[in-house]
Amino acid sequence: MADKAREITPQTLRYTVPGMKPDDAELTVGLLQDRLNALNDLALTLKHIHWNVVGTHFIAVHTMLDPQVDAVREMVDTTAERIATLGGSPQGTPGAIVAQRAWDDYSLGRDDAIKHMAALDLVYAGVVAGHREAIAATEEPDPVTQDMLIGQAAQLEQFQWFVRAHIETTGGELPTEQQDTEAGAADAAPSTTV
Numbered sequence: 754m755a756d757k758a759r760e761i762t763p764q765t766l767r768y769t770v771p772g773m774k775p776d777d778a779e780l781t782v783g784l785l786q787d788r789l790n791a792l793n794d795l796a797l798t799l800k801h802i803h804w805n806v807v808g809t810h811f812i813a814v815h816t817m818l819d820p821q822v823d824a825v826r827e828m829v830d831t832t833a834e835r836i837a838t839l840g841g842s843p844q845g846t847p848g849a850i851v852a853q854r855a856w857d858d859y860s861l862g863r864d865d866a867i868k869h870m871a872a873l874d875l876v877y878a879g880v881v882a883g884h885r886e887a888i889a890a891t892e893e894p895d896p897v898t899q900d901m902l903i904g905q906a907a908q909l910e911q912f913q914w915f916v917r918a919h920i921e922t923t924g925g926e927l928p929t930e931q932q933d934t935e936a937g938a939a940d941a942a943p944s945t946t947v
């Protein structure tokens with residue numbers, strides 16, 4: 754799920770919340786649509802991994818992921834409704850996500866649970882980095898949206914720690930740290946299956 758160049762497209766609005774400048778609202782809706790795409794994609798990817806993990810860590814990883822799916826779906830709903838609240842139209846169809854997103858589909862299929870954790874660490878890294886960019890970009894136009902994104906980022910960063918703890922050494926190192934592709938991270942992670 755490597756990031757290509759991120760492009761934020763402002764949406765033209767007929768109205769927005771009281772006291773907000775139209776330009777600020779249009780920019781904020783564009784930023785939120787990008788985050789909605791990332792969260793929708795993440796929710797689907799988490800389920801894909803939930804279904805495809807194998808190996809001795811199967812049950813730990815399989816059961817860890819469902820609460821993350823629930824939390825991310827809640828973030829999807831909150832983000833889409835913030836777009837509508839600002840007078841925008843949230844785009845939630847699969848075609849819109851694929852057309853607008855700046856990253857590739859998750860690349861692992863059935864694979865060892867620890868290799869999936871190494872790849873998922875990179876997925877979370879992309880989503881968290883995007884959230885942090887959006888937090889910085891919404892400081893001025895809309896602190897209410899910024900507050901929502903900050904709450905989401907705290908949860909997403911905690912989930913990334915859950916994932917990283919599966920590949921971290923007792924010395925606190927990440928053997929996949931230098932990797933920038935999911936396949937590369939999966940290769941660098943220790944395998945527990947044949």
Ligand SMILES: [Fe+2]
Nearest residue numbers: 803804815819
């Ligand atoms: Fe399930």
